[in-house]
Amino acid sequence: MRPVRDILICGASIAGPALAWWLHQHGFRPVLLEKAPAPRPGGHAIDIRGAALGVIRAMGLEASIRANRTQMKGTSRLDRDGNEVWRSEEMTISGGSFARDAIEIMREDLSRILLGALPKDVETIYGDSVEMLREDADGIDATFVSGTQRRFDLVVGADGLASSMRRQVFGPDSEYLLPFDMVLAPFSSPNMIGLEDWQITYDDGNGSCMIYTAPGNETLRVCFGFTAPLKDLLEDRASQIALVRENCAGMAWHVPGLLDNMEAAPDFYLGPIAQVKMKGWTRGRVALVGDAAYCPSPFTGQGTSLALVGAYALAREVAHYPTAPADAFARYEAIMRPFVEVNQAIAGLSRDPRFGSDPGYYTDVIEPAMAHAENAVKLPELTGAYT
Ligand SMILES: Cc1cc2nc3c(=O)[nH]c(=O)nc-3n(C[C@H](O)[C@H](O)[C@H](O)COP(=O)(O)OP(=O)(O)OC[C@H]3O[C@@H](n4cnc5c(N)ncnc54)[C@H](O)[C@@H]3O)c2cc1C
Structure with missing residues (x-):
């Protein structure tokens, strides 16, 4: 050949x-x-x-x-009112232990x-x-x-x-495809909460999201995750944003503001897990x-x-x-x-x-x-x- x-x-x-x-x-x-x-x-x-x-x-x-x-230096878990209930300076949830290469x-x-x-x-x-x-x-x-x-x-x-x-x-x-009937929706937001080199998991009992700083701290990366069957996933951005709003609307703390920022995020992405x-x-x-x-x-x-x-x-x-x-x-x-x-x-x-x-x-x-x-x-x- x-x-x-x-x-x-x-x-x-x-x-x-x-x-x-x-x-x-x-x-x-x-x-x-x-x-x-x-x-x-x-x-x-x-x-x-x-x-x-x-x-x-x-x-x-x-x-x-x-x-x-x-460049994150650690992670915290917050309750519904934004109070820290756990923190670590040895790891982040997304990246794992800092001790590992x-x-x-x-x-x-x-x-x-x-x-x-x-x-x-x-x-x-x-x-x-x-x-x-x-x-x-x-x-x-x-x-x-x-x-x-x-x-x-x-x-x-x-x-x-x-x-x-x-x-x-x-x-x-x-x-x-083996779907886990969950989706992730990451997007960028201005750093409206003054977070510095840190990662937060906010969990109010109804839903959760992960928020962390991009290098330089000017912007945040926000990621909502929730249950949604694969068959319900729509391809157009407006329907995807509506799906996130529907699933995360009840969340408190800074989440309503972050959801507003999602609308304008140029890099909004929604994908099934x-x-x-x-x-x-x-x-x-x-x-x-x-x-x-x-x-x-x-x-x-x-x-x-x-x-x-x-x-x-x-x-x-x-x-x-x-x-x-x-x-x-x-x-x-x-x-x-x-x-x-x-x-x-x-x-x-x-x-x-x-x-x-x-x-x-x-x-x-x-x-x-x-x-x-x-x-x-x-x-x-x-x-x-x-x-
Ligand atoms: C915009 C985006 C956001 C992501 N966000 C996350 C995340 O938050 N968390 C996570 O764990 N993983 C995320 N991923 C997936 C992650 O990048 C992959 O799991 C991993 O890095 C393996 O990458 P890959 O190149 O195989 O696939 P992907 O990174 O998914 O890249 C596939 C590429 O193929 C392109 N493409 C799709 N269809 C066609 C086509 N018909 N012809 C030509 N090109 C096509 C896409 O535009 C994309 O650039 C994301 C991927 C993308 C594209």
Whole structure:
């Protein structure tokens, strides 16, 4: 078979640019295609841990990512009237213990750094997506929504939890999405409560939200989370905002003001909490990477680390088998499968009632499980953990 050269990657958030970087590094010609008209703003603080630290280190990006990390010094839990009922200066709820070597960074900052690291000759197309794929023995034709037609050797879906590549090639969401019937709605707000380098969980018994400072303290990131069946999730912003209002209207303290700020937030995002569970992540000349393939859900805090390691592993295997993509894909699946399974299992621990309120639960249960899961991948060059 002719060696692989041109590779289309759909999605330019985390997995997509990381994969493009690694493929370019191995001498391939990746094309990055993003549906949004520009790099997407917004998103919660996300974490890079374990083997994923090895990936950003190998990309030469560790220093710039650490320089842009969140700067929080601790966390408090507040009651309905805003009184502090618990505090810690050793951890945050979103990032875990400060004692561990992990980087917490806003999703948009990490995405910006990854996109900025791409060599100039990596073609990046915004505001378009794949409408149709047609594969033959020599390659795969992609027709974009804009009408553009291009031919590639491989196509990769890095288009997130609601991946349309997964739907087009592997089948409907109902076969692969495991919803937890909860949503998260993060957005930015002016720092109207004077919070400094700190994280708050406000819980009034009816509902809760997490609030923390973005680096520099000028803005807050607010995240509401509540129960909502996947089938009720509407795509337009106005309906999503109405859903948050409906579920959080009864909350007191500063929440009404934060809900008002939500209306104007440019980066408001509402997404279901769900996992993607698939028996295989590749078919023919198409592969999935990151949340599209194996979203572990925000309950694990490992979505970004799986995406970074998955991008690295996929590029590594395509580089090892440039004339045999099926072998490359089989190796990619074999490397990632145990890593994904152990990380997806963490979601169960985060759903325990002690999560978010009992510090002992972190030290005795969550931290040991995370410490094991974040390096449970047989890529010795990243972890040094296996021979
Ligand atoms: C705006 C936003 C906010 C987020 N907020 C949070 C959060 O608060 N907490 C959390 O844990 N995780 C959040 N995530 C998910 C988090 O980024 C991922 O779990 C993780 O980093 C893995 O990234 P990924 O690149 O696989 O997927 P994602 O980060 O979901 O990126 C998928 C990308 O594909 C693009 N895309 C979608 N459909 C198509 C298509 N048909 N063609 C081309 N491109 C397409 C999307 O616009 C997006 O840029 C958010 C993601 C986004 C995009």
